[in-house]
Amino acid sequence: MRxxxxxxxxxxxxxxxxxxxxxxxxxxxxxxxxAIKDIERTFSKIAESDVLPLxxxxxxxxxxxxxxxxxxxxxxxxxxxxxxxxxxxxxxFAGSKFHHGAPFRLATDEGLIDPHRTVQIGxxxxxxxxxxxxxxxxxxxxxxxxxxxxxxxxEAVAQEAKRIVGEGPVYLTFDxxxxxxxxxxxxxxxxxxxxxxxxxxxxxxxFSGVNLIGGDxxxxxxxxxxxxxxxxxxxTILFEILCLLAEHVTLPPIN
Numbered sequence: 001m002r003x004x005x006x007x008x009x010x011x012x013x014x015x016x017x018x019x020x021x022x023x024x025x026x027x028x029x030x031x032x033x034x035a036i037k038d039i040e041r042t043f044s045k046i047a048e049s050d051v052l053p054l055x056x057x058x059x060x061x062x063x064x065x066x067x068x069x070x071x072x073x074x075x076x077x078x079x080x081x082x083x084x085x086x087x088x089x090x091x092x093f094a095g096s097k098f099h100h101g102a103p104f105r106l107a108t109d110e111g112l113i114d115p116h117r118t119v120q121i122g123x124x125x126x127x128x129x130x131x132x133x134x135x136x137x138x139x140x141x142x143x144x145x146x147x148x149x150x151x152x153x154x155e156a157v158a159q160e161a162k163r164i165v166g167e168g169p170v171y172l173t174f175d176x177x178x179x180x181x182x183x184x185x186x187x188x189x190x191x192x193x194x195x196x197x198x199x200x201x202x203x204x205x206x207f208s209g210v211n212l213i214g215g216d217x218x219x220x221x222x223x224x225x226x227x228x229x230x231x232x233x234x235x236t237i238l239f240e241i242l243c244l245l246a247e248h249v250t251l252p253p254i255n
Contacts, residue, residue, distance in 0.1 A: 001235055001236065001238075001239040005239070005240070005243050007201070007202075007205060008205055008208075008243060010243035010246065010247075012239075012242045012243050012245070012246035015246045015247075015249055016245070016246040016249040018242070018246075021046070021051075024038055024039050024042045025038065026038050032096055032098040033098060036061075036064065036065045036068075036098055037065070038065075039062055039065035039066060039069065040065040040066075040068040040069040041069070042069065043065065043066050043068070043069025043070055044069040044070075044072065045069075046069065046070070047069055047070045047071075047072045047073050048072075052212070052213065052214055052245045052248060052249075053066070053070070053214040053215075054214065054215050054216065054238065054241055054242055054245060055214070055215070055216035055217075055218075056216065056217055056218075056220075056234075056238065057216060057217065057218030057219055057220070058218055058219075059100035059188065059218060059219055060084070060088055060100040060101075060103055060173075060175050060218045060219055061098055061099055061100045061102070061103055062103075062216070062218060063103045063104075063107070063171075063173050063216055063218065064098075064102075064103035064104075064106045064107055064112075066171075066214070066216065067107050067112040067113065067171060068110070068112060070171075070213065070214060071112055073169075073213065074169055074213075076114070076168075077111050077112060077113050077114035077117075078112070078113055078114065078117075078168065078169045078170060078171055078213060079113070079114055079117035079118065079164075079165035079166065079168055079169065079170040079171070080104065080107075080113045080114075080117070080118040080119070080165075080170065080171055080172075080173065081119055081121075081161055081165060081170055081171070081172045081173070081207060081210070082104065082118065082119065082120045082121065082173050082175075083121045083122055083173070083174045083175065083178040083195070083200070083203070084120060084121070084122060084123065084173075084174075084175040084177065084178045085122060085123065085124050085125055085146075085175070085177045085178055085189070085190075085191035085194060086101065086123065086125070086132070086175070086177070086189065086191075087104070087120055087123055087132040087133055087135070087136045087141075087143065088100065088101050088102065088103050088104050088105075088132070088175075089101075089102070089104050089105040089108070089131075089132040089133075089135040089136045089139075089141075090102050090105065090131055090132040090135075091105065091131050091135075100188075100219070101132065104118070104120075104136075104141075105132070105135055108139055113171070114168075115136075115139035115140045115141045116140045116141075116164075117164060117165050117166060117168065117170070118136075118140075118141040118142065118164075118165075119141070119142045119144065119160070119161040119164050119165065120136060120141055120142065120143045120144065121144045121149060121157060121161065121178070121195075121203070122144070122145075122146050122149060122178040122194060122195050123143055123144065123145045123146065124145060124146040124147075124191055124193055124194065125191035125192075125193075142160070142161075142164050144157055144160075144161075146193055146194060146195070149195065149199075154199045154202050154203045154206070155202070155206060157203065158203050158206030158207060159206070161207070162206075162207065162209070162210060165210060167211060168211060169211050169212075169213045170210050170211055170212055170213065171212070171213055171214055171215060172204075172207065172210075172212055172214075172215035172216075172241060172244070173215060173216050173218070174200075174204075174215070174216070174217045174218070174237050174241070175218050175219045176217065176218070176219050176220055176230060176233065176234050176237070177189055177190055177191055177194070177219055178194060178195055178200070179194050179195050179196070179197065179200060179233065180192070180193065180194035180195060180196060181194065183196065183197050183229065183230075183233050184220070184229070184230040184233055184234070185224065185225065185227075185229065185230060186220060186221050186222065186223075186224040186225020186226075186227075186229070186230030186231070187219045187220065187221055187224065187225075187230060188219060188221050188224070189219075197233055197236070200237060200240075201236070201237075201240055204237065204240040204241060204244065205240060205243075205244075207244055208244060208247065209247075210244070211248075212244055212245055212248060214245070215241045215244075215245065217234050217237050217238050217241070220234040
């Protein structure tokens with residue numbers, strides 16, 4: 001992406017040292033539980049530094065071990081800003097609790113995130129069972145469906161989300177299926193009637209000032225993205241989040 005955010009004036013590559021740490025190396029690729037541990041170990045090392053991580057999935061299951069790896073930085077569960085078509089709070093599925101529909105159920109159950117400081121934005125689509133929706137609401141998460149998003153508008157949603165997460169540490173996670181599939185067809189579980197790219201960009205920019213500890217963009221599937229549109233829009237969302245994270249870098253004093 002380019003160096004300057006025209007809308008906000010942010011210049012993240014001038015304000016912060018931005019580097020690519022490379023991929024997580026998996027020792028036991030076909031064992032889900034061990035893969036989770038590999039991701040956790042990688043982010044535990046990041047947590048020992050002053051680095052603010054911005055991760056790229058992978059499916060949404062990666063956010064759970066990322067939060068596990070970062071927990072050593074904090075004495076209490078963190079808040080969560082979650083843009084997605086799905087709540088991702090499902091129970092065990094097909095014999096495993098480690099799947100892309102469950103990361104925030106696992107994170108809540110383990111005390112990694114505070115459900116009362118969690119906002120799920122853009123939720124929509126058909127469901128075969130209500131376990132995930134019921135879990136999110138029963139635990140106290142703020143679930144903003146796409147219909148409510150439309151009725152309130154991106155700006156009011158952003159202000160509501162900022163009020164809920166408050167001043168404590170917050171993690172931002174963006175599933176590209178939160179966007180309408182017109183913008184991100186290359187994803188595994190597209191849902192019609194989603195957020196537009198302009199709405200998503202303005203929503204993220206409105207999170208300026210939130211005490212972010214990191215973020216991720218997940219669920220881009222290159223084999224399903226022959227036009228490259230999903231990758232372009234995923235990278236654009238990454239850049240917007242990078243601009244937010246750069247706000248938290250302390251600038252050196254001017255001599």
